[in-house]
Amino acid sequence: MEYRHLFWALVPILWLLPSLGWLKMAAWKATAAALFLAAAISLLVFDMPAVHAGGALLEGILLALFPIIWVVVSALFVYRISVASGGMETIRHMLMGLSPDRRMQTLVIAFAFGGFLEAVAGFGTAVAIPAGIMIAMGFEPLLAAVVCLIANTIPVAFGVLGVPVVTLAQVTGMQSGPLSIYTALQLIPLVLVLPVGLVAMTTGSLKAVRGVALPAVLAGAVFGAAQLLVAWRLGPEMPAVIGSICAMLFLVGWARWRPVKDVWRFPGEAADAVRHEKTPRPQILRAWSPFLLVLLLIVVTRAVPFLVPLLARPPFTVHLQTYYGSGGKALAFPLAASGGTLRFISAVVGGMIQRLPPRRIVGVFAETLRISWKSILTILCIVAMAKLMGYSGMVACIAAAFAMTGPLFPFLSPFIGALGTFLTGSDTSSNVLFGGLQKTTAQNLSLSTDWMVAANASGATAGKMISPQSISIAASSTGLSGREGELLRRTLPWCVAYVAVMGVIVWLGAKFLT
Numbered sequence: 370m371e372y373r374h375l376f377w378a379l380v381p382i383l384w385l386l387p388s389l390g391w392l393k394m395a396a397w398k399a400t401a402a403a404l405f406l407a408a409a410i411s412l413l414v415f416d417m418p419a420v421h422a423g424g425a426l427l428e429g430i431l432l433a434l435f436p437i438i439w440v441v442v443s444a445l446f447v448y449r450i451s452v453a454s455g456g457m458e459t460i461r462h463m464l465m466g467l468s469p470d471r472r473m474q475t476l477v478i479a480f481a482f483g484g485f486l487e488a489v490a491g492f493g494t495a496v497a498i499p500a501g502i503m504i505a506m507g508f509e510p511l512l513a514a515v516v517c518l519i520a521n522t523i524p525v526a527f528g529v530l531g532v533p534v535v536t537l538a539q540v541t542g543m544q545s546g547p548l549s550i551y552t553a554l555q556l557i558p559l560v561l562v563l564p565v566g567l568v569a570m571t572t573g574s575l576k577a578v579r580g581v582a583l584p585a586v587l588a589g590a591v592f593g594a595a596q597l598l599v600a601w602r603l604g605p606e607m608p609a610v611i612g613s614i615c616a617m618l619f620l621v622g623w624a625r626w627r628p629v630k631d632v633w634r635f636p637g638e639a640a641d642a643v644r645h646e647k648t649p650r651p652q653i654l655r656a657w658s659p660f661l662l663v664l665l666l667i668v669v670t671r672a673v674p675f676l677v678p679l680l681a682r683p684p685f686t687v688h689l690q691t692y693y694g695s696g697g698k699a700l701a702f703p704l705a706a707s708g709g710t711l712r713f714i715s716a717v718v719g720g721m722i723q724r725l726p727p728r729r730i731v732g733v734f735a736e737t738l739r740i741s742w743k744s745i746l747t748i749l750c751i752v753a754m755a756k757l758m759g760y761s762g763m764v765a766c767i768a769a770a771f772a773m774t775g776p777l778f779p780f781l782s783p784f785i786g787a788l789g790t791f792l793t794g795s796d797t798s799s800n801v802l803f804g805g806l807q808k809t810t811a812q813n814l815s816l817s818t819d820w821m822v823a824a825n826a827s828g829a830t831a832g833k834m835i836s837p838q839s840i841s842i843a844a845s846s847t848g849l850s851g852r853e854g855e856l857l858r859r860t861l862p863w864c865v866a867y868v869a870v871m872g873v874i875v876w877l878g879a880k881f882l883t
């Protein structure tokens with residue numbers, strides 16, 4: 370390995386550290402500069418033919434547009450339809466009346482409902498919305514922000530209809546099925562502990578956890594088991610959606626049929642501090658209709674036998690190849706069965722069920738595109754850069770260096786994923802940046818590629834709680850602007866512990882699977 374090539378291969382990634390962290394440059398500007406650097410280095414240092422560089426760029430742009438950007442935009446569209454129709458307000462009102470116990474409120478709102486929002490919407494909604502609800506219920510803003518940041522980890526791996534794992538499979542040329550199963554499997558130990566940790570943070574005492582320890586652990590078990598089962602049977606789109614819904618239903622049922630005897634409240638808080646009237650069931654069903662439609666359409670298109678092969682053929686699926694160099698192949702674009710298409714349909718139909726006029730629905734979609742353009746540009750640049758780095762040999766050069774860590778690499782692997790999310794604020798972008806690196810390094814070390822590539826998605830969930838993007842959203846949505854440093858200091862120890870545990874899980878699994 371030539372160290373000169375290694376240095377230049379690292380330049381685009383090393384550029385992102387100061388540009389996003391210290392210079393606080395807008396993500397779309399920083400990634401555009403990184404893309405320019407990657408293009409120049411691939412041509413001038415790695416001697417990539419210009420025609421191949423152009424093909425790699427075009428493949429990256431197409432892959433970014435579909436399915437990644439299409440899924441992300443349609444997910445935000447569903448959420449904004451729910452907000453415009455008043456459905457999200459109905460859901461908020463319903464959640465606020467479930468239990469007077471602050472510990473149960475944390476579990477339902479931060480863990481289960483926050484996980485659901487990450488699974489169906491992303492874009493910071495899993496922090497901003499639950500934290501806002503908790504503050505309205507009397508939680509101290511700093512506590513609400515920290516709890517929701519730490520809760521927004523496990524569901525991130527399969528967030529926004531599984532787009533991180535779908536993207537990981539596409540950028541590495543691997544099957545999404547095994548990646549989904551291994552990602553869900555790696556997250557199970559942490560999902561059992563996370564709810565208990567959230568309650569301990571809320572109360573400030575491990576002793577106070579005892580009153581809800583059983584429903585907390587069981588809620589994590591329900592989430593983890595449902596996520597693993599769905600990943601095994603249906604693939605990457607629905608594990609976090611169904612896992613969070615199952616956890617929410619479990620906690621709602623527990624709060625109703627086995628209410629906490631010794632209700633825990635904040636010191637000095639009155640017993641009737643939070644009281645709400647029950648929400649009518651028809652109103653609740655209308656509020657949930659866009660999300661229930663997503664669930665129904667995904668299950669139908671993935672589970673009905675005759676639809677699966679039908680939707681995999683033209684004109685429902687289009688195959689296109691733009692890169693014809695070494696390793697190039699045609700990409701499949703499932704137009705009809707895409708999670709983005711199904712979610713767009715759910716948003717439109719759900720909006721009509723919630724009595725939004727067609728003109729208003731069109732306006733919401735236009736507004737969704739308007740507020741998403743920076744994220745769209747960021748994703749375009751990240752994916753195009755990853756394709757250039759992969760095809761030019763830059764990723765292989767970096768992987769050769771990581772292979773020198775030998776048996777330590779499985780432990781370090783989740784840290785790489787967490788670094789990607791810290792830099793970009795996105796599990797998807799982390800997978801695009803480092804998925805190929807994980808695969809190539811695993812091959813060099815004769816490790817299970819499925820297990821090691823999945824470790825990037827799992828480890829990336831840790832970086833979400835400390836990424837500048839997440840911290841900024843948490844601060845602005847809870848009235849803590851200017852206190853971002855305090856939020857980072859409160860979440861950083863949890864992040865380090867989380868990713869260290871994940872490193873041990875991946876290391877043990879690598880020894881077993883090798």
